[in-house]
Every structure is written in structure tokens, then in C-alpha cells.
Amino acid sequence: MVEDRLSRLRALPAAHALLAHEALRTLAQTRGDDTVKRLVRASLERARRALLDGSLDGDRAALTAALVADVLTVSAREQEPGLRAVVNATGVVLHTNLGRAPLGDRVLDEVREACRSYATLEYDLDEGRRGHRDLALATRLARLTGADDATVVNNGAAAVLLASTALAAGREVVVSRGELVEIGGGFRIPDVLTSCGATLVEVGTTNRTRVDDYARAITGRTGAVMKVHPSNFAITGFTASADVRALADVCRSRGVPLVEDLGSGAMVDTAHFGVPRERTARDALAEGVDLVIVSGDKLLGGPQAGILAGRAELVARMRRHPLMRALRPGRLVVAALDATLRAYEEQRAHRDVAAVALLAQPLAVLEARARRMAAGLPEARVAPVEGRVGGGTLPTAALPSWGVRVVGIHAAAVERRLRAARPAVVARIESGEVVLDARTVRDDEVDAVRAALTLAVAAGGDVVSTDARADDGDDGSP
Ligand SMILES: *Cc1c(COP(=O)(O)O)cnc(C)c1O
Numbered sequence: 001m002v003e004d005r006l007s008r009l010r011a012l013p014a015a016h017a018l019l020a021h022e023a024l025r026t027l028a029q030t031r032g033d034d035t036v037k038r039l040v041r042a043s044l045e046r047a048r049r050a051l052l053d054g055s056l057d058g059d060r061a062a063l064t065a066a067l068v069a070d071v072l073t074v075s076a077r078e079q080e081p082g083l084r085a086v087v088n089a090t091g092v093v094l095h096t097n098l099g100r101a102p103l104g105d106r107v108l109d110e111v112r113e114a115c116r117s118y119a120t121l122e123y124d125l126d127e128g129r130r131g132h133r134d135l136a137l138a139t140r141l142a143r144l145t146g147a148d149d150a151t152v153v154n155n156g157a158a159a160v161l162l163a164s165t166a167l168a169a170g171r172e173v174v175v176s177r178g179e180l181v182e183i184g185g186g187f188r189i190p191d192v193l194t195s196c197g198a199t200l201v202e203v204g205t206t207n208r209t210r211v212d213d214y215a216r217a218i219t220g221r222t223g224a225v226m227k228v229h230p231s232n233f234a235i236t237g238f239t240a241s242a243d244v245r246a247l248a249d250v251c252r253s254r255g256v257p258l259v260e261d262l263g264s265g266a267m268v269d270t271a272h273f274g275v276p277r278e279r280t281a282r283d284a285l286a287e288g289v290d291l292v293i294v295s296g297d298k299l300l301g302g303p304q305a306g307i308l309a310g311r312a313e314l315v316a317r318m319r320r321h322p323l324m325r326a327l328r329p330g331r332l333v334v335a336a337l338d339a340t341l342r343a344y345e346e347q348r349a350h351r352d353v354a355a356v357a358l359l360a361q362p363l364a365v366l367e368a369r370a371r372r373m374a375a376g377l378p379e380a381r382v383a384p385v386e387g388r389v390g391g392g393t394l395p396t397a398a399l400p401s402w403g404v405r406v407v408g409i410h411a412a413a414v415e416r417r418l419r420a421a422r423p424a425v426v427a428r429i430e431s432g433e434v435v436l437d438a439r440t441v442r443d444d445e446v447d448a449v450r451a452a453l454t455l456a457v458a459a460g461g462d463v464v465s466t467d468a469r470a471d472d473g474d475d476g477s478p
Contacts, residue, residue, distance in 0.1 A: 008051045013064045015040050023068050027075060036071070043070045087425045087445045087452075089418075091387025091401055091437025093358050096184065098426065100297040100304070100391050104354040107302075107339040114335035121331050133328060134319075140341040141309050144267060145281040145292070150309035151319050152337065153327040156263065156295035157183065157192060159306030163259050163291060165196035166321045167314075168223025173198045176209035176242070178235060179228035184392060189228050189261065198223060208240040215250045225251050227260040227289070229279060234396045248288025257290040257314055264393040265294025265307070267344050273359040275389060275397040281309055290314055296333075298391045301355035302340035303333045358439055359389070359399070366402040369438040372446045374404045379457045381405045385430075387437045399439065406434040406453070410461035417459060421452035 018024060018040050028036040047067055050056035058066065086098060094100045103111075124131030132138075134151050141150035153159050164173055173193050180202065182188045190200050201222070203213040214225055227244065244260070251258040266278040278299055284292045291314045296305025306327075308318050318324065329337075343352040350360045367382070374380035385403035388394075406414050414434045418425040425448070428435045441449055 005052050005054065008057065009048060011058065011060050011063055012044065012047060012051070013060060013067065015044060018044075018064065018067055018071070021064070021068050024071060027072065031075060031079075035075075039071045039075055040067075043067050043074065046070070085423055087423055087442075087449055088440040089403075089425050089427045089436035089449060091385060091399065091403065091428070091435075091439050092390035093355055093387065093399070093440060094298055094389060094391025094393060095440075096391055101301045102354040102358075103303065103336060103340075104343075104352045104357065106352040107336055107343070107354075110339035111332060111335045114338075115331055119331065119335070121334065133334065136338055137334065137341065138315075140338070140345060141307060144341060144344055145309045146285050147281070147292075147309035147315075148312035149315040150307060151315055151324075152296070152329055152334070153306045153308070153324070154329055154333075155304050156261070156293060156298075156306040157187060158327045159293040159308050160189065160192050160261055161196055162306075162318055162321060162323050162327055163293060163308060164193045164198050164224065164226070165323055166317050167257055167259070168193075168198040169196050171198060171223030172201045172219070172221045174201045174203055174214055174217045174222055174225045175228065176204045176213070177202045178204060178206050178209055178239075178241060179226075179230060181228050181230060183263075193226070204242075207235055207238055209242055210240065211242045211246045211250055214242060214247055215254075218250070218254050218256055222254075222256050225256055225258050227258070229261060229263045244284070244287040244289060248290075251290070252288070257311075258288070259291045259293065260284045260289040261293045263295060264298035264300075264391065265292070266299040268299075268349060268356060270299065270359070270389075270394065273399070275359075275394050275399060278394055281307075285310060295391075296337055296340075298393050299355070299389070300340065301349070301353040303336035305329055305333050305337050361439060363400065363402065366438045369441060369443065369446060370402040370404055370436075373436060373438060373441065373449050373453070375450060377450070377453055377457060379406055379408050380453055381407055385435055385437050387439050401437050401439045403435055403437040403439075404453070405430075406436075406457065409434075409457060413459070413461040414456045417456035418452050421448075421455065423448055425449055425452045 019036065024036055044067065047056060047063065088095055088098050122131055122133050137152050138150045142148060153162055180190045193200055201217050203209055203217045248258050262279060262281060262284060264278055265281045267280065269277055271277040281292045281294050291308060291310035294300065294307045296302040296307060308315060340353055343349045349356045351357060370382045374382050381404065383403065383405050385401050386398040387401045388399055389397060411429045411432050411434045415427055415429055418427050436449065
């Protein structure tokens with residue numbers, strides 16, 4: 001038996017014979033000799049193991065053909081972009097694992113224009129000397145939110161880190177026990193706060209915190225009072241959170257800044273899209289919050305960024321802080337955020353901010369798209385479905401939509417085949433059926449979805465009655 005398996009190894013071609021193979025000599029012209037040698041060695045090693053465990057068999061010619069094919073496959077996979085574009089058929093508009101907010105064509109055109117050569121990132125054309133990186137952004141953000149001033153860092157978590165470091169390092173931050181949020185991926189707001197050397201002072205209880213609780217906790221050591229928006233969960237029942245106006249009055253009279261980490265921070269009223277109204281930065285500032293923090297790639301629909309907007313002297317402290325140099329965004333982000341904010345200023349967000357456009361689609365459009373996705377496929381049933389905003393935003397709100405349910409075939413197998421398609425199609429499994437939501441599928445992706453569905457269904461497979469629940473990929477992280 002052992003003898004038998006060892007003898008199979010003799011059928012393996014030698015490395016130099018493979019390297020002399022015409023297909024691999026051609027490959028070496030684009031990928032280089034060293035790379036092809038590495039691929040051949042790895043492929044031979046896999047074949048050796050497969051021969052020994054009996055999962056591969058064949059004569060010299062068959063093994064040579066299999067090894068060459070293997071090397072070409074692995075090489076092609078290595079040459080794919082690290083970020084592969086996928087079709088999001090989950091109906092989760094801000095899908096954290098799929099990159100959160102998509103960027104629209106107009107925004108991307110402006111990014112390209114601002115990045116392909118040189119731009120006024122830190123240059124004042126009127127004065128002919130160094131300017132401020134976030135000057136244009138700050139002006140737009142101030143107009144859009146009603147803040148005195150604003151600045152931008154790499155993401156929301158960086159903004160929380162900067163604010164707590166600048167305001168409360170070596171001092172205390174007062175936070176409600178109901179707002180000690182984990183923002184996803186294992187990152188917790190209390191850990192971000194304490195990592196900068198601030199001491200956390202927890203007040204109230206999980207379900208109820210009153211203004212008095214905060215007032216009693218403020219001392220000469222308090223650097224800031226922080227409100228954290230419960231963006232990825234909801235506490236219901238016997239609850240109370242401090243009225244922000246009353247809390248702002250207390251903070252002002254005690255000379256302590258009130259910071260609100262809003263998380264999503266919509267710029268438009270989400271009630272227009274049939275989901276509850278998400279608190280905006282303008283709401284928070286109008287209620288007396290001194291500094292608000294919002295993410296760039298949640299409901300705002302821009303690139304990954306963290307925005308700090310509020311009172312001029314607080315924003316100035318952020319901008320001056322040494323950490324700012326480590327947290328500032330690059331040109332790609334500045335350009336994309338500026339283009340996004342301009343779309344809001346010019347009242348064309350519903351068209352040019354892709355996430356807003358996805359939320360604003362009428363049901364009739366979604367239904368028509370779902371019908372095109374399912375056309376000619378008896379296993380694909382067009383049906384009303386429910387998507388979500390995602391990105392940890394409006395966690396309890398369902399987004400009514402239209403989609404396709406694949407019936408009569410093993411859901412896990414169909415879902416896997418859709419993921420293996422090119423382009424990959426990411427779907428959900430619900431009550432043992434694969435569901436594709438039309439909301440997050442672009443019109444120019446419909447043909448690819450139908451083609452992937454056709455292949456996935458053609459491969460067949462029996463239905464299982466179990467309620468297979470697949471992770472929709474959104475880890476709930478905001
Ligand atoms: C999303 C979120 C964050 C983190 O923002 P990122 O941009 O993902 O870093 C922080 N706080 C709250 C309340 C959030 O919802």
C-alpha cells in the first residue's frame with residue numbers, strides 16, 4: 001500500500017520539465033522566472049501530497065497537464081486586485097464588510113481629477129503659499145451642520161481618540177452606562193477612551209441615565225462629558241436618556257465640553273426613505289452639543305473618514321494636537337469627501353451620493369429590477385423582501401424592497417456558487433432560501449446577476465428543510 005503510493009510519485013514531472021513547458025515559458029514573460037519557479041515548486045508540493053493521500057492519480061502526461069493548469073490558475077488568482085469588485089445583493093446599503101458606502105461616478109470623477117496630477121491640498125492659490133488641508137472641507141461642513149468650524153481625520157474611531165486625547169488625557173470622561181458601545185470588530189468606545197489616558201467615569205444604569213447623574217459626576221478633573229449614539233443596537237422598554245439640551249446647560253455652567261459621538265450622522269432626513277429619522281449633526285449642535293463626531297462612510301455616503309464639527313476653540317484644539325498629524329486623511333479621501341459634501345450643498349445628493357441614491361429608489365424601480373434579475377428562471381421568484389441600512393445605522397429599521405427568492409434548491413450551495421461567480425454575487429440566506437435584494441444591485445449588474453443565478457441553479461442540489469441562517473456579512477459594526 002505504502003509502496004504503491006510512493007511509486008505514484010514517480011509519475012510526477014520534474015520541475016525543470018514543467019518550466020520548459022510552453023505555457024509556463026509564456027507565463028514567465030509576464031510574471032518573471034522567479035515567480036514561475038515559486039509557483040511550480042508550490043504546485044509540485046500540492047501534487048505530491050495529493051498523490052500520497054490518494055486524491056490525485058495519473059500518468060506523467062496527465063500530471064503534467066494538471067500541474068500546468070494549477071500553476072496558471074494560481075498565477076491568475078495572484079494577479080487579481082486585492083479588492084475585488086462584487087455585486088452586493090444583500091440589500092444592506094452600508095455593508096461594512098463590503099466597503100460601506102459606494103461612491104458615485106461623479107464623486108469618483110472628481111477624485112480622479114484631483115489626484116491624477118497635483119492639487120491644492122495644502123496650498124493657497126491666492127497667497128501663493130502653504131494653506132490648510134481641511135480649509136474647504138471645514139467651510140462646507142460648517143455650512144451643512146451649523147458648526148463654527150470642523151476638521152477631518154481617518155475615521156470615526158480616530159475622531160473619538162483625538163477628541164478624548166485632546167480634551168481629557170490625564171483627566172476624566174463622563175459617559176452613561178447605557179452608551180458604553182462596542183462599535184464592531186471588537187472595538188469598544190470605553191477602550192478607545194481609556195487608551196488615551198483618560199479615566200472613564202460611568203454614570204447611570206444600562207437603561208436609565210438622568211442629567212443629575214452627569215451633574216454629580218462632573219468635578220475639577222472632568223475633561224469632557226461624552227454622549228455616544230447607540231447606533232448599532234436599541235434598548236427598549238423602561239428607558240431614559242438625559243435630555244441633551246438640559247445636559248448641555250449643565251456642561252456649559254460647569255465649563256466642561258459636551259462631546260457627542262453620533263456615529264452615522266445623516267445629512268438628509270432619512271424619514272424620506274421610509275425609515276426612522278436618524279439624528280443629524282445639525283440636530284446635536286442645535287441642542288447645545290459642543291463637538292459632534294460622525295463617520296464619513298455611513299449615512300453621509302462618502303469615503304471612510306471621521307468628522308469633528310463644533311465650537312471654534314475646540315476644533316482648533318483638535319487641529320493643533322500632535323496626534324492630528326498621524327490621523328489626518330490623505331488626498332484621495334479629502335477629494336472624495338469634498339465632492340460628496342458639494343453634492344449635498346448643490347441639492348443633488350439623491351443623484352450623486354450613491355448611498356443616498358440607493359435609499360431613495362422607488363419600490364416600482366426595485367420591483368422592475370428584481371423581475372429582470374429573475375427573468376426566465378423558474379426557480380427565481382420575485383417577491384417583496386426586507387433590506388437594511390446597515391453600517392450599524394438604524395439597527396431596528398427594515399428597508400422594504402423587492403428581490404428574488406431562489407426556491408427548491410439547497411440554499412447554501414446556491415449561495416456558495418453565487419460567491420464563486422465572476423463577478424462574485426453576495427446574497428443572503430433567509431428561512432432556508434437564497435434571497436437577492438434588488439436595492440443594492442446596479443442596473444448595469446443585472447445581467448451578471450442573472451447569468452450567475454442561471455449557473456448556480458443549473459448545478460442543482462436538493463432542498464434541505466433546515467432554516468440555514470447565513471451571516472449577511474454585516475457584523476453589525478457601524
Ligand atoms: C461607527 C461608529 C464609530 C466608529 O466610526 P468609524 O468611522 O467606523 O471608525 C464610533 N462611534 C459610533 C457611535 C459609531 O456608530
